[in-house]
Amino acid sequence: MQNSTAAAKRPGGQRRFYFIRMQIIFLQFILLVAALYAVQKGISYHPRKAELTVADESMFEAADHLEQQPECALIWQSDLTGEEGRKLMADVLSQMKVPYIECPAEGIRAEDFEGCKSVVLAVSDLASMGETAMDLMDWLENGGHLMLAVMPSKGGFLDMISDKLGIVGMSDTASVVRKLRFPREFMIGDQVFPIQITDPYESSIDVLLDSTCEVYIESDDEAAIPLVWRRRTGKGTVSVSNLGFMDKIYRGFYGSVYSLLGDGFAWPVINGSTFYIDDFPAPVPQGEGEYITRDYNMNARDFMTQIWWPDIVELGEKYKIPFTGLVIEQYSDDVKQPLPANEDVSRFHYFGKSLLDMGGEIGFHGYNHMPLVLENFDYYGEYDEYTPWASMGDMEASITELNRFCASLFPNEQFQVYVPPSNILSDEGRRMLKEKYPQIKVIASTYMPDTAAYAQEFEVAEDGMIETPRVISGYIMSDFVYLSALSELTFRYVNTHFQHPDDVLDEDRGADLGWAEMYSRLSTYVERLYTAVPDIRNLTGIELAAAVQRYDELEVAQDIADGVMHIRLGGFVDEAFLLIRFNDCSPAAAEGGRIEKIQDGLWLLEADSPEIRITLE
Ligand SMILES: [Zn+2]
Incomplete structure (x- = not known):
């Protein structure tokens, strides 16, 4: 516009000006054609050398294995807290590869644990162990290592042994803890991540400790409540969790408390950080672009190309993140054959090539966004917009078409990672993937359980499929995200995050914050992550799976x-x-x-x- 105004002021230069402008447009056209040709011919991204590849299962079978005796006794009381503590600690111990036995507190005898190096108590009333509680104290004095996974209730037995735990005084009732403080380095990220409790409740007993206790976590209050501490008692050690939170996401906290026992403790970890982009490449997302219009005065299509993707690329390049993108061929509601191909492939070429150029990886998300479920699947009344597939055959045909589509676009790629739409996958869908598409070696869904979600552990499933859950997601980067990241970094030295391009269209996912704020929050997290663990391995989805395989075996x-x-x-x-x-x-x-x-x-x-x-x- 400015140029034409300038030209209008100088009528003599007008023809010359239009001639130059035509030349520029023609040159741009030639360059565009050349670029499109290069992309179509697959000329060529520079694939990254794989950091690690999935090993054949026979290699693990052929490896030497250990004959192990139980080292730890997990003693639990048969009440609600005891059951929760037992479940949590069983997961923690098995995933930290500690051979252990479970013993009910009621009827426990000293010979049940005397041969063990460590004992974990999920017991809120020590009297439930009868006189054996005193034998346990003798065992501790003589060099045993004892972890209290739940705070025992006041009075009776606890009063008799409180000096061994370093407790001088305690309150009758529990207090609410809202924010955690780490007086010394304890968990990975604790000095850079803000750690708030998402759903605070009366979780922790206010205790007064003697000076021999080393406190590792306390409440962030003026009168701080000790939440995790350690103490030498006789020849043994005691570690205590007064956290009171027992959800899956706290495993890293409890694992860390266990690691305080004795002189040292080693546990296997994954050592990997993976960032996924779901629905990418995909058609232009549907949805209201009101916040994009508000902030950028452009439509979703232009925003994705001109703002969102360049920002993500910049972040990826700064921290050398090889993103894993998961393709959606189209956003149709078709759940029955025929399943027409998406002929509009230029976006896929453009974004896919750019992703691969960064060393990224492309995996499957879906022919469309209908989860792989049949009529019998229970959505628990959620997801009204989803229609189940008409038959096994139609479900299979959708992946066949997606595979054809992706292979025609990216002939050198292998598509080994599958991310279920909305993290939902039925047993039938999973079986179909395993049986019909052996190229798919990994499913990356979600870590935290949620009604209809396909929740996972980091493991190799019995059928050989590798499960790599995503622990955190999105751009809001809530308190829960930081808590989860801290826990898993320490528990498994792993970071897994997913984002969607269409998060910027969805208020529930932070769209009203505006992209600048969303991007800033993600960038802040990423910066804190690499401050805490600058040397963590940056892996694509399949490389992470290979690392999970070594870890799990x-x-x-x-x-x-x-x-x-x-x-x-x-x-x-x-x-x-x-x-x-x-x-x-x-x-x-x-x-x-x-x-x-x-x-x-x-x-x-x-x-x-x-x-x-x-x-x-
Ligand atoms: Zn999706």
């Missing part, structure tokens, strides 16, 4: 004696990562792997042999 035996920590690994194929907490000592040198300090007391071991020897100073 691992068995760990460990002991510390005469200034040396010995670790023996079962199921070791080619690499293993372990976090090790050293209490009252630190490592000087390692054989069989490299060891690197993450923060005070916490080290990352990269094992290149199943036998590791760490000398302590």
Whole structure:
């Protein structure tokens, strides 16, 4: 517009000006044609060398395995708290690869735990253990290691043993804890992530501790409530959780409390960070673009190309994130054949190539956004917009078409990652993927359970499918996101996040904040993440799956004696990562792997042999 005005003021230059403008337009046209041609011919993104590849299951079967005796007794009381504590600690211990036995508190005898190195109590009334509670104290004094996963109630037995726990006084009732404070480095990210409790309730007993206790977490109040502490008692150690929260997302907290026992403790971890972009590439998302119009005065299509994607690319390049994009071929409601192909492929070419150029990966999300479920699936009254597939055959045909579509666009890619639309997947859908599409080696859904959601663990399922749940998501980056990230970074040294381009159209996902704020929140999280763990491996979806495979197959035996920590690994194929907490000592040198300090007391071991020897100073 400015140019034409200028030209209008100088009538003599007008013809010359239009001629130059025509030349520029023609040149732009030639460049565009050339670019489109290059893209169509697949000339060519620079695929990244895979960090790690999925190993054949036979390799794990052929590896040496350990014969292990139980090292830990998990004693639980048969009431609501005890049951919750038992479930939580069973998950924590099994995933940290601690061989353990479960014992009901009622009727427990000293010989049930005397041979164990550690005992975990999920017992709120110590009297339920009868006289054996006193035997447990003797065992502790003589070098046992005891973790209290729940705070026992006041009075009776607790009064008799409170000095062994370092408790000088305690309140009758529980208090509400809203924010956590870490007086010393304890969990990964604790010095950079703000940690607030999402659903606070009367969770924790106000206790007064003696000076021999080391407090690792306390409430962020003027009169702070100790929430996690450790103490030497006789020849043994005690660690106590007064957190009171027992959801799945707190596993990393409880695992950390367990790791405070004894001189040191090693547990296997994944060492991977993966960022997924669901519905990408995909057609232009449907939905109201009112916030995009408000802030950028453009439609969703232009916004995605000119603002959203360049911002995401910039973030990815800054931190070397190889995004994993999950393709949706089209947003139709078709659940029955014929399933027409999407002929409008230019967006897919453009974004897909750009993603692959960054070292990213492309996986499957769906032919359309209808989850792979049949008529019998229970949506629990949610998701009115979804129609179940008409038959197994139609469901299968949708993936066949998606596969054809993706293979024609990206002939060099393998499409090994599947992300279920809305994180929903039926048993039939999962079986179909496994049986008919052996190229799909991974399902990446969600970590936290939710009514109809396909919730997962980081594991290799019995049928060989690798499960890689996404722990956090979106752009709002709530308190819960930071809490979850902290917990899983320490528990498994893993970060998994997914976002959607159409989050910017959905108020529930933060659209009213505006993209600038949404992007700033994601960027702040990413910056904090890489401040906490600058050396975590950046992996694509399939590489993360390969790392989960090594992690899940691992068995760990460990002991510390005469200034040396010995670790023996079962199921070791080619690499293993372990976090090790050293209490009252630190490592000087390692054989069989490299060891690197993450923060005070916490080290990352990269094992290149199943036998590791760490000398302590
Ligand atoms: Zn989606």
